Amino acid sequence: MTEERVLEVWEQGLRQRPTTRGPLLATLAAHTGVEVTRLPLAALNSLLLELRSAAFGDTLACTADCPGCGEILDVAVSTRELRPPGADTESVPAEAGTATLATQGLAVTYRALTGGDLLAVDPDGPDARLALLRRCVVSVRPVQDPAQDPMREPVPDTVLEEVAQQLADLDPGADTTVALTCPRCHHHWSAAFDIAEHLWADIDGCVRRLLYEVHALARAYGWSEADVLTVSPARRQFYLEVAAQ
Ligand SMILES: [Zn+2]
Known part of the structure; x- marks a missing residue:
């Protein structure tokens, strides 16, 4: 760093x-x-x-x-x-895991929230919470026919709320x-x-x-910001003290 x-x-x-x-x-x-x-x-x-x-x-x-x-x-x-x-950085999965929830006749496969989701959804936008949950849904199929192609219709908000309740189990430590x-x-x-x-x-x-x-050293010695940053913190401290005498 x-x-x-x-x-x-x-x-x-x-x-x-x-x-x-x-x-x-x-x-x-x-x-x-x-x-x-x-x-x-x-x-x-x-x-x-x-x-x-x-x-x-x-x-x-x-x-x-x-x-x-x-x-x-x-x-x-x-x-x-x-x-x-029980988690150190090595044991926390670096990719979002998925799980499937059967509800309201639908088999909903969802994944954990990621950093990318936080970047993609405007927290002040309308329904920001639902927008985040919608991004977690990977696919939706009828429970009766899991081999069918994923459905394209939007997932009902009530199903999203059920997904929300499961997210903590999928990614313990998210909160x-x-x-x-x-x-x-x-x-x-x-x-x-x-x-x-x-x-x-x-x-x-x-x-x-x-x-x-940077400001104090630039004023005292005429150094640029780049100049100051090449000087180590210990030496900077010394120059600052001398300049203040
Ligand atoms: Zn108290």
Whole structure:
């Protein structure tokens, strides 16, 4: 992960919505040779957790509102807690698996949601959720005649809702949650945790500090941005300190 690459990704991410930043940030770990758009969400989350842990450490500091009493809790979550149960990156499938559901006389074959689906569907568009689910449907055939060619008619929304209920089993870890207990009212609950959003905030903070350094060194020494980036962080720190004297 070079500084140039991080700057590039940050600039692209500024123009994007939170849902598409996950697949974008995962491209920073492209050394794995995986195609981010084909990754099921659990594998995408795993990659982002690994990236976060390598670049900024294991501990994620966040806050949560207790639904019981409204207390705002400061929570430290470890990237290890957020991995899908029993999964390391190697064991999370890099391709979306499929399964078939028989309902309303139809045999619906569907696949897990992928990074590509997040990029393809406008989260603010009409029926964004159904649009995502529709992309998961691989084929639909009558239950009575599974050898028949796949049907072309749109899948009823009620069938899509049934597919939605099955997706978590097909891709455990697609939704990351943290188990929390309120120290004030002892309420237990499971809070959603978005690793992409967290990693984006880390990268945004890091890039803004880097750009400030570029600014300060450019002003002090007349260096260009490219010049500054070729100087190691330790030497940059030295030059910044000297320039401030
Ligand atoms: Zn509480």
